[in-house]
Amino acid sequence: MEVRGYGQFCPVAMASEVLGTRWTFLVIRELLCGSTRFNDLRRGLPRISPALLSKRLRELETLGVVARAHDAASGNPVYRLTEAGEDLRPVVMAMGFWGQRWLESQLSLKNLDPSLLMWDMRRNLNPSPLPPRQVTVQFLYRDVERGQRRWWLVIDNKPGSGAVDLCMIDPGYDVDLHVATDLRTMTAIWMGLMTVREAIRDGTLQLVGAPEIKARMQQWLGLSVFAREG
Amino acid sequence: MEVRGYGQFCPVAMASEVLGTRWTFLVIRELLCGSTRFNDLRRGLPRISPALLSKRLRELETLGVVARAHDAASGNPVYRLTEAGEDLRPVVMAMGFWGQRWLESQLSLKNLDPSLLMWDMRRNLNPSPLPPRQVTVQFLYRDVERGQRRWWLVIDNKPGSGAVDLCMIDPGYDVDLHVATDLRTMTAIWMGLMTVREAIRDGTLQLVGAPEIKARMQQWLGLSVFAREG
DNA sequence: CAGTATCCGATGCGATACTG
DNA sequence: CAGTATCGCATCGGATACTG
Numbered sequence: 246m247e248v249r250g251y252g253q254f255c256p257v258a259m260a261s262e263v264l265g266t267r268w269t270f271l272v273i274r275e276l277l278c279g280s281t282r283f284n285d286l287r288r289g290l291p292r293i294s295p296a297l298l299s300k301r302l303r304e305l306e307t308l309g310v311v312a313r314a315h316d317a318a319s320g321n322p323v324y325r326l327t328e329a330g331e332d333l334r335p336v337v338m339a340m341g342f343w344g345q346r347w348l349e350s351q352l353s354l355k356n357l358d359p360s361l362l363m364w365d366m367r368r369n370l371n372p373s374p375l376p377p378r379q380v381t382v383q384f385l386y387r388d389v390e391r392g393q394r395r396w397w398l399v400i401d402n403k404p405g406s407g408a409v410d411l412c413m414i415d416p417g418y419d420v421d422l423h424v425a426t427d428l429r430t431m432t433a434i435w436m437g438l439m440t441v442r443e444a445i446r447d448g449t450l451q452l453v454g455a456p457e458i459k460a461r462m463q464q465w466l467g468l469s470v471f472a473r474e475g
Numbered sequence: 476m477e478v479r480g481y482g483q484f485c486p487v488a489m490a491s492e493v494l495g496t497r498w499t500f501l502v503i504r505e506l507l508c509g510s511t512r513f514n515d516l517r518r519g520l521p522r523i524s525p526a527l528l529s530k531r532l533r534e535l536e537t538l539g540v541v542a543r544a545h546d547a548a549s550g551n552p553v554y555r556l557t558e559a560g561e562d563l564r565p566v567v568m569a570m571g572f573w574g575q576r577w578l579e580s581q582l583s584l585k586n587l588d589p590s591l592l593m594w595d596m597r598r599n600l601n602p603s604p605l606p607p608r609q610v611t612v613q614f615l616y617r618d619v620e621r622g623q624r625r626w627w628l629v630i631d632n633k634p635g636s637g638a639v640d641l642c643m644i645d646p647g648y649d650v651d652l653h654v655a656t657d658l659r660t661m662t663a664i665w666m667g668l669m670t671v672r673e674a675i676r677d678g679t680l681q682l683v684g685a686p687e688i689k690a691r692m693q694q695w696l697g698l699s700v701f702a703r704e705g
Numbered sequence: 706c707a708g709t710a711t712c713c714g715a716t717g718c719g720a721t722a723c724t725g
Numbered sequence: 726c727a728g729t730a731t732c733g734c735a736t737c738g739g740a741t742a743c744t745g
Binding site: 282298 | 706709
């Protein structure tokens, strides 16, 4: 049971463990979230083997859910959802809300993973509440092993941009905000199980840095899409 | 690929073939439709082996989706959905609508099965447009092998009742309406892909019998829950 | 970067038979 | 009626290594 898990805290993953063909819903979720390249998909699904990902993509292609193409510029293969694939969004969302509501307490916080959390945060971050310049936020997970303890989000928020980079090695920029917490707390916030304010009051989250960035963390931190109604 | 099919025309089955753990969504569908006993479930899932059904029920029980109890009167085991299980309805419906929309043309009409169709019709039949007395409708599928060619629905529509019986052997009552068609046509009507009126006009469906029952067939024939929006 | 190739143990699951 | 027991093949899928 344990060995076969997806190692993900995402509610879709938890629902899929019993209901779904292995990895299939998660591949679709990654595509729905906007990943298009093979190794981007692998990044969102760290435990999938390349052989199986390839197989799943071919199956979904046969089913008419995925279309394989080549990027005009780079010539790299890209995978996109067809209209039928996009239409699976309600199914995946329904699974996610159900998992969030009914499986969260059992599984969510047993499948912590800093890289998936940070990768999701990078993807959903909302730069608009941030000042219109480059912003660097450092995350320190006190309870995580040395190699994955520190992360940097570098948000290029100059007007017209909005790109977010995720680094595991110090990018060298001045840090605008230091976030220190434990992985479980940050994941719970991300899942909408608690708020930034509550975590600060509990003493499980500390913020040091620019007050205007600190104050709006709950806003620029885009929450998991399943966090709202859960 | 063919041997592993569910042999069902239900859109949930078609969607499950690729997306779901084998049989799991269909077991849930049966429970959502109101089956509670082991052999009722088997009836709605003719190709499942008893061992696998048993296994799935135990898995769903572990997951908190199904609760096993004993019928007070008979002492027989009954399986019911918990609140979490009922809450899967949106997921199953989303899968069904998706399957209906995107997989229907490929698969629906390749998985014809008279017993499943009649069993579904029995379950969803709406007696209220029928006269308030016992009504017997005979179905004749011209293209089906002798053993499954003829079916009778006996609707006890006396005030306060509403029970529907399905027979494969002549119950001996006077038949109020004779329906003669082919299996594909009747399935298409059931799926909402065509109407009774259209089938009559095409000449693929003939009705002989009481005019008031004939005229309201589209009404008393409750359609598949996926027929509406598809 | 984007996959294939190969291996092999684990399991999934269908078929059949049997039991309280 | 409501399952369990057993068998055995097929496939699934993880790990690892390799290729254009």
